[in-house]
Amino acid sequence: MSTLLNPSSETRLRGGLKVLTDRFSVAELAQASKQLLLPMVGILIFLGVWHLAAPQVNTSLGTFPGPVQVWEQSGQLWQEHLNQRERADKFVTMQEERNARILAEDPNAKVRIRGYPGAPTFLDQVVTSLVTVMAGFLLATAIAVPLGIVLGLNRHLQAAINPLIQIFKPVSPLAWLPLVTMVVSATYVSDDPMFEKSFLTSMITVTLCSLWPTLINTGVGVAAVNPDLLNVSRVLQLSFWTHVRKVVLPSSIPIIFTGLRVSLGIAWMVLIAAEMLAQSPGLGKFVWDEFQNGSSQSLSRIMAAVLAIGFIGFVLDRIMLVIQKKIAWNE
Amino acid sequence: MTKPHLELTGVEMAFDTPKGSFVALDNINLKIKKGEFVSLIGHSGCGKSTVLNIVAGLLQASKGGCILDGHEINAPGPERAVVFQNHALMPWLTVYENVDLAVQQVFRKAMTKQERRSWIHHNLELVNMAHAANKRPGEISGGMAQRVGIARALAMKPSVLLMDEPFGALDALTRAHLQDSLMSIQQDLNNTVIMITHDVDEAVLLSDRIIMMTNGPAAAVGEDLAINLERPRNRVTLADDPTYVHYRQEVLKFLYEKQRKLENIAPHRNKKATGTTSKHSALTAKT
Numbered sequence: 273m274s275t276l277l278n279p280s281s282e283t284r285l286r287g288g289l290k291v292l293t294d295r296f297s298v299a300e301l302a303q304a305s306k307q308l309l310l311p312m313v314g315i316l317i318f319l320g321v322w323h324l325a326a327p328q329v330n331t332s333l334g335t336f337p338g339p340v341q342v343w344e345q346s347g348q349l350w351q352e353h354l355n356q357r358e359r360a361d362k363f364v365t366m367q368e369e370r371n372a373r374i375l376a377e378d379p380n381a382k383v384r385i386r387g388y389p390g391a392p393t394f395l396d397q398v399v400t401s402l403v404t405v406m407a408g409f410l411l412a413t414a415i416a417v418p419l420g421i422v423l424g425l426n427r428h429l430q431a432a433i434n435p436l437i438q439i440f441k442p443v444s445p446l447a448w449l450p451l452v453t454m455v456v457s458a459t460y461v462s463d464d465p466m467f468e469k470s471f472l473t474s475m476i477t478v479t480l481c482s483l484w485p486t487l488i489n490t491g492v493g494v495a496a497v498n499p500d501l502l503n504v505s506r507v508l509q510l511s512f513w514t515h516v517r518k519v520v521l522p523s524s525i526p527i528i529f530t531g532l533r534v535s536l537g538i539a540w541m542v543l544i545a546a547e548m549l550a551q552s553p554g555l556g557k558f559v560w561d562e563f564q565n566g567s568s569q570s571l572s573r574i575m576a577a578v579l580a581i582g583f584i585g586f587v588l589d590r591i592m593l594v595i596q597k598k599i600a601w602n603e
Numbered sequence: 604m605t606k607p608h609l610e611l612t613g614v615e616m617a618f619d620t621p622k623g624s625f626v627a628l629d630n631i632n633l634k635i636k637k638g639e640f641v642s643l644i645g646h647s648g649c650g651k652s653t654v655l656n657i658v659a660g661l662l663q664a665s666k667g668g669c670i671l672d673g674h675e676i677n678a679p680g681p682e683r684a685v686v687f688q689n690h691a692l693m694p695w696l697t698v699y700e701n702v703d704l705a706v707q708q709v710f711r712k713a714m715t716k717q718e719r720r721s722w723i724h725h726n727l728e729l730v731n732m733a734h735a736a737n738k739r740p741g742e743i744s745g746g747m748a749q750r751v752g753i754a755r756a757l758a759m760k761p762s763v764l765l766m767d768e769p770f771g772a773l774d775a776l777t778r779a780h781l782q783d784s785l786m787s788i789q790q791d792l793n794n795t796v797i798m799i800t801h802d803v804d805e806a807v808l809l810s811d812r813i814i815m816m817t818n819g820p821a822a823a824v825g826e827d828l829a830i831n832l833e834r835p836r837n838r839v840t841l842a843d844d845p846t847y848v849h850y851r852q853e854v855l856k857f858l859y860e861k862q863r864k865l866e867n868i869a870p871h872r873n874k875k876a877t878g879t880t881s882k883h884s885a886l887t888a889k890t
Contacts, residue, residue, distance in 0.1 A: 500691035503661055506679040508708045508759075518704060522695045601695030601739070 337572035342579070345572035353393040360388035394558060394573075398580065401543060401554035404471060405588075408478025409539045416483040416535070417528065420490025421516060424524070430491060441484040445477050445542040449549055452476050470552030477546040482539035489531025493524025522601065529596040536592055540585045555581055606673070607634035608795055609658070609763055613667030616653050627653050629821035631667070633814065635763075638793045642806040644854060645816030645825075646862065651799045652767055654816075658797060659685050659765050672762060681709045684756035686766040690748040692740040692755070699736040702726060702755045709759050726758040727751070729788055746777035753785070757792070766798040770805065778802075779838065782809060790835060803858070807850045808838055815857045826857055 319339050329336035337345070364385060371383035392400070423430045456472050497520055505519045547556025559577050562570045616628040627650045635641055643651045656662040658669055660679035669676040671683070684705075692701045702723045710719060727733040730750035740748050749769060756764055769785075770778040782805060789796065789809075800806050806813050810830050817825040830850055832841070841847040 498691070500687050500689060501693060503659075503679070503685065503687070504691050504693075506661060507659065507683070507685050508681055508705055509679065510708060514708075519693065522693070525695075 331571065333566055333571055334568050337575050341569075341572040342575045345569055346576045348569070349394040349573065349576060353395045356390055356393045359390060363388045392553060394577070394580075397553060397555050397558045398584070400471075401547065401556070402584070404474045404547075404554060405478060405536075405539050405543045407471075408475040408543065409482060409536055411475065412479040412483035412535060412539065413486060413532065415479070416486035416531075417490050420487045420528070421494050421520065423487075423491040424494025425516075425520070427495075430495070437484065437488065440480075441488075443481070445481045445546050446549055448477050448480050449473070449546055452480070453550060468552075470550065473550055474543060474546045474552045474554065477550075478539045478543050481542040482535040485534035485538065486528065486531040489534075490524065490528050493527035493531075494520050496527075497523045526596075526600045526602050529592070529600055533589060533592045533596070536588055537585065540581075540588060544581060608637040608639075608672065609633075609635040609797075610670045611654075611658070611667070612670070614654070614657060614664045614669065615666035616650065616657065616662070617665045626821045627819055628657075628664075629823050631824055633824065635795060635797070637795055640789060640796045640798070640809060640811045642810040642813045643797065643799045643816060644801060644803070644806045644813055644858070645822065646818055646858065647801060649816045649819045650822040651816060655685075655765050655767050655797060655799055658763065659683050661685075681705070681759040682762045684759040684761035684764055686749075686752050686756045686764070686769045688768045688771050690740065690745070690752040692748055692751055694740050697737050697739055698727065698732060698743070698751050699723060701740070701751060702758050705755045706758050723758060726754040729757060730754045730784060744777075746773050746781060749773065749781060750784070753788075757788070757794075762795060764794045764796045766796065768799050768801070771801070778805070783838070785809065786834075786836065803851055803854045804838075806854060807832075807847060808836060808841065813850075813854060815854065815862075818862050825862060826853075828853055 323338045326336040326338035367385045374381045374383055423433055453473050456469055460469060460472060501519055501523060505515050510518065543554065544556040547554035548560045551557055555577055559574050562573045611631055611633040614628060614631040617624045617626045631654060643654060645651050653662060657664050658676065660676050660683065663677065696704065706719050706723055714722060724733055727736055730753050732747060732750045732754060735743055735747060770781055786809060807830060813828045813830060814824055815826040816822050828850065832846060
């Protein structure tokens with residue numbers, strides 16, 4: 273009877289294979305493996321070269337860290353973060369218990385809870401940096417896109433402003449920073465400040481350096497709308513706002529997004545430099561503190577930060593790409 | 604005599620160039636009746652598009668003017684809808700949305716939302732494009748996009764439909780197909796149409812009148828040829844029709860004998876003179 277069973281199981285097996293090959297053609301599988309495999313090979317080769325080359329470099333803080341040390345320190349940074357969180361929680365519960373005791377004795381007593389005064393961990397610094405870069409980038413976008421539209425629509429204004437753009441565009445964040453710091457200190461005076469001054473300084477520096485690509489691209493995109501479409505708009509007698517909203521803006525969205533992605537990349541690079549120089553909280557300060565600290569693990573910890581900075585920059589760009597694909601019509 | 608529907612009087616167009624003023628059009632006079640289908644034909648660069656753009660209001664004539672139903676034209680408007688050579692659809696909008704943009708702008712107050720929707724569908728059906736209402740211009744062929752461009756223009760209910768080489772960018776078969784569609788739509792709607800073309804067959808087949816323009820610079824109306832052919836017209840039977848062949852001959856003669864494109868532009872003044880004296884000569888020809 274096994275001869276009767278065998279063919280049926282064989283057909284089932286073939287059927288299973290067929291389903292697999294139907295869903296993913298051979299070409300698709302090859303494509304997928306190429307897409308995954310080659311980047312993996314690249315990363316592995318990089319790790320190998322790094323591993324072999326690192327011990328050859330001797331510094332006053334010991335040899336340059338290889339991938340293994342950096343991996344260990346990354347775990348260490350994570351562990352420190354967890355420990356710090358635990359201590360912070362304990363600190364708060366301790367206060368709550370004490371407050372409860374005080375309130376039990378005297379219900380009218382004024383009680384308050386102090387924030388944990390411990391130093392920010394690596395992850396805290398990452399969060400600070402992300403918040404700062406987003407704030408700076410959003411401010412830059414809010415300035416650059418409307419201004420770019422106005423410049424793109426008006427040739428005279430464009431001619432008047434263009435030299436200024438060309439001059440300010442290549443300015444390094446480090447040159448802006450002292451000026452921004454002084455201006456913020458002088459103008460942002462309040463007893464109960466909503467933002468830290470250091471946050472404002474970093475954010476404004478990021479804005480000043482990152483708005484140019486968006487501004488230039490928006491101007492170019494708006495000025496380059498197909499003249500036929502402009503004529504359609506004129507024949508339809510669209511009002512200025514409808515014209516901007518329904519013709520100019522959609523037409524230039526793809527090129528604006530290219531500008532936004534460049535801007536965000538610059539914003540992230542500028543932020544690290546600004547934090548480092550201004551000693552405002554964030555990843556830049558983390559790197560600088562570790563450098564000043566000069567322990568035997570410092571280089572590994574800085575390297576971990578370098579990789580984190582790179583990875584976050586990559587993720588930010590990917591997020592922009594996803595948004596672009598959602599919004600832009602040519603994707 | 605009744606007042607003409609559309610009248611161009613002494614239209615002159617001069618452009619400022621670094622080398623001084625360039626006169627593109629010189630003293631263009633035209634009277635067009637309601638429901639008339641008029642073709643403008645001439646060699647490239649003779650200012651056909653300039654005439655159309657002046658009627659559309661996209662350009663301002665340097666001298667003379669243009670009157671439509673008793674009102675002077677000095678700005679673009681939806682009552683003079685334009686069909687552009689390269690469809691000029693918004694690539695980020697679907698076919699439906701492209702027509703909707705026009706319909707909303709023109710009939711926002713006059714029609715309810717429901718009425719607008721059926722009006723858009725009606726116009727898309729008119730050009731046989733209702734099936735692609737939700738496609739983007741990038742997803743349909745050039746001929747289909749041009750149909751949508753025509754639907755958008757028709758949806759504005761224009762008093763004059765202006766077509767700037769509407770089929771110039773299409774292959775011969777698609778072009779013939781669209782010409783037939785346009786003829787049958789025209790049969791129903793009886794629009795006033797000004798069409799620019801450089802295709803002799805297209806001009807004779809579609810028009811009630813062909814305006815032949817002399818070569819630029821300083822182009823003028825060379826000949827004005829009335830086409831008295833029965834409608835509906837059929838391109839296949841007309842191909843052997845002696846009257847049709849005669850009209851075709853007239854236009855060809857004008858383009859390739861009287862207004863032969865010369866390399867040397869200097870003696871154009873003389874040519875223009877011959878052009879104007881031979882004016883209306885075609886009208887006297889037997890039909």
